[in-house]
Amino acid sequence: MKMPASLPIASALISLIFVAGSFSGRAQQPATAPVQAAAIDMTPVKPESVGFSAERLERLHAAIQEEIDQKHLAGAITLLARHGKIVDYRTYGMRDMAAATPMTKDTIFRDYSMTKPVTGVAMMILYEEGKWLPSDPISKYIPEFAHLKVFNGFDANGKMLLADPDHAPTMHELMTHTAGFTYGNADTPVDKIVHDLKQNDAKNLQERINLLAQAPLLYQPGTRWVYSPSMDIQGYIVEKLSGQSLPDFMRDHIFAPLGMSDAGFFVPADKRARFAAGYHEANGELAAESTTNGIPDDYATQPTNPSGGGGLVSTAEDYYRFAQMLLDNGELGGQLGGTRGETRILAPATVKLMTSNHLPAALLTGQFGIGQHIMRPGFGYGYNCAVIYDPPLADLSDGKGTFFWDGAAGTWFWADPTNDIIFVGMIQRRTSRYNHDLLYRVHALVNQALVDPSK
Numbered sequence: 001m002k003m004p005a006s007l008p009i010a011s012a013l014i015s016l017i018f019v020a021g022s023f024s025g026r027a028q029q030p031a032t033a034p035v036q037a038a039a040i041d042m043t044p045v046k047p048e049s050v051g052f053s054a055e056r057l058e059r060l061h062a063a064i065q066e067e068i069d070q071k072h073l074a075g076a077i078t079l080l081a082r083h084g085k086i087v088d089y090r091t092y093g094m095r096d097m098a099a100a101t102p103m104t105k106d107t108i109f110r111d112y113s114m115t116k117p118v119t120g121v122a123m124m125i126l127y128e129e130g131k132w133l134p135s136d137p138i139s140k141y142i143p144e145f146a147h148l149k150v151f152n153g154f155d156a157n158g159k160m161l162l163a164d165p166d167h168a169p170t171m172h173e174l175m176t177h178t179a180g181f182t183y184g185n186a187d188t189p190v191d192k193i194v195h196d197l198k199q200n201d202a203k204n205l206q207e208r209i210n211l212l213a214q215a216p217l218l219y220q221p222g223t224r225w226v227y228s229p230s231m232d233i234q235g236y237i238v239e240k241l242s243g244q245s246l247p248d249f250m251r252d253h254i255f256a257p258l259g260m261s262d263a264g265f266f267v268p269a270d271k272r273a274r275f276a277a278g279y280h281e282a283n284g285e286l287a288a289e290s291t292t293n294g295i296p297d298d299y300a301t302q303p304t305n306p307s308g309g310g311g312l313v314s315t316a317e318d319y320y321r322f323a324q325m326l327l328d329n330g331e332l333g334g335q336l337g338g339t340r341g342e343t344r345i346l347a348p349a350t351v352k353l354m355t356s357n358h359l360p361a362a363l364l365t366g367q368f369g370i371g372q373h374i375m376r377p378g379f380g381y382g383y384n385c386a387v388i389y390d391p392p393l394a395d396l397s398d399g400k401g402t403f404f405w406d407g408a409a410g411t412w413f414w415a416d417p418t419n420d421i422i423f424v425g426m427i428q429r430r431t432s433r434y435n436h437d438l439l440y441r442v443h444a445l446v447n448q449a450l451v452d453p454s455k
Contacts, residue, residue: 037259038333038343040324042317044089050082051455057088060445063438068093071286072434074279075103077316077426080446082419084324096277098288108262108275109426110299111312111319112407116231118254118322119308120384122238122246123175124350125253131241134172138179141237144213145169150180151190151216160189162216169221174230175383176358180217181228190218199229204304205236205246225359225368225375231384235308246306257343258325258332260318265311267299275299275313278409281432289430310408316426319413323422326351326403327415354383355403355415372436397447410435414443419453421446 047054060078067073075093079086091103111118126132132141139146148169149162165180173179184194193215202208212233218226235246242249247265255263267275278289299313314322325332330346346354357380366376373379373386378393380386388394388402396402399418406412410427423446429435 036343037257037261038321038325040084040259040321040333042086042089044086047087047449048452049455050085050087051452052080052082052087052449053451056449056451057446060088060442060449061090061092063441063445064090064092067434067438072281072432073427073429074277074286075107075427077103077105077107077424078442079316079320079422079424081320081324081422082450084328084420095274097279098277103276104274105317106262106274106315107426108267108271108313108315109411109428110276110278110407110409111314111411112310112409114314114319114405114407114411114413115308115310115312116384117326117405118250118312119231119234119238119246120175120354121254121322121326121345122250122308123234124346124354124383126238126241128347128350132171132237134170134175136171137168138171138174138233139168141171141240142209142213142233144209148180148213149216150220151188151218154189160216165217166220167222169217172358173221174233176381177225177228177230178222178359178363179228179230180219180221180224180226181212181230181233182218182226183228188218190216199232200305200307202305205232205239205306208232208305209236225363225381227370229309231309232307234384235306238308246308247302254322254345255318257345258321260314260321263312263314263318263322265299265306265313266302267313276426276428278428278430280430281434286429289428316424319411319426320422320424323413323415323424326355327417327420327422355385355387355401355417356382357387357389358382372440397444406435406439410438412439412442419450421450 047057064076064078068075073093074097075095078090080088091105093103095101095103095107148165150165152161152163155161169179182191182194184191197211197214199208199211202211238246238249251264262271279286280289303311321332325345329348330351331344333343359375359380364375364377364380366374368375375381376394378390379388382403385403385405388396388398389400391398391400399416401418402414402416404414408430410429411425413424415422425442
């Protein structure tokens with residue numbers, strides 16, 4: 001959804017609910033062939049050994065604990081690493097308030113839109129195999145999109161007018177939320193059409209594509225940045241180009257090699273006890289999530305319509321392993337205690353392509369964004385992730401080139417290549433206007449604790 005910076009954050013967060021795309025199932029079965037997983041050391045080191053102040057990190061702990069003490073959050077996990085070493089790894093509050101179950105480090109969370117960067121990596125693996133190029137029209141891989149039209153207003157009788165696209169939407173535009181698609185939850189005529197298609201109820205990804213092909217594009221490709229189901233479309237392309245289901249492809253090419261042992265699209269029976277309870281904010285209070293709130297919350301079975309935009313679950317450590325791989329230029333374990341070369345997922349040049357800003361200046365005006373993620377000078381978007389390419393210009397304290405994203409229930413991560421920092425935060429609170437605020441406050445709280453960047 002196109003979200004001007006001036007609109008209330010609460011309105012923007014409504015669209016994050018739809019970030020997850022399909023929620024009809026969920027986590028992974030063991031890989032069919034043995035895979036040597038990356039070996040890394042999760043033992044925390046003394047913060048001062050890598051330039052952080054332990055005393056100043058207490059400000060981070062206090063901020064998270066205050067959210068819990070004020071009953072804004074049930075619980076949380078924060079994980080901070082620098083130079084591939086764990087600096088700070090904390091649990092807070094409860095995994096399940098009703099059961100009085102404390103938060104533990106092996107708790108499994110709904111990642112929602114933090115699925116998007118993972119789908120981006122899946123796409124980049126196929127890019128490295130020569131199976132697609134950014135300049136290719138999407139219709140090269142999805143013929144159903146060959147004749148998409150563009151919304152062009154209404155005639156005098158109120159009939160919707162459609163126009164041909166100025167150019168066929170490209171894979172580059174699909175990877176950057178600039179192709180013309182929309183989630184279906186904004187107040188536009190096209191969003192109403194997309195909403196009424198009920199694509200999340202599709203039986204499989206082919207049916208989802210068939211439904212999306214019935215709706216016009218919201219705008220001429222490349223002329224806006226609008227949060228969209230582009231990553232769900234990418235999930236279909238992954239299946240088509242690889243010959244595997246999206247869950248199987250991610251398992252074999254990402255999760256198993258990186259040792260992401262609990263990551264997937266559903267939570268099997270033997271792991272259910274570790275699944276965090278879901279919560280949402282209603283009338284300023286925290287309430288338990290349920291299927292009555294519009295999103296099935298069980299994640300009990302492998303989905304037939306897996307969401308590349310928001311269907312994953314993982315632990316904090318799972319997502320740390322994924323983020324550290326990207327920060328280490330496509331490899332995990334090389335400098336972290338594993339055997340160099342055994343866990344390479346992408347080449348350094350491919351990671352650079354994925355995590356660089358791809359938006360032109362015309363889209364970096366503050367007019368487009370989602371919540372507090374406003375596309376502006378210094379703050380852009382790469383392939384499936386936001387990019388802080390000029391921190392002072394963006395009015396942020398992160399290092400140059402920091403890339404990140406978050407999820408509808410408040411999970412978030414960032415990777416800072418300038419300062420060699422990874423941060424992962426895991427909470428389960430949907431529909432809250434405080435989620436983005438907490439995310440950005442934590443950026444500041446972490447950065448203020450880095451007192452000796454030279455170490």
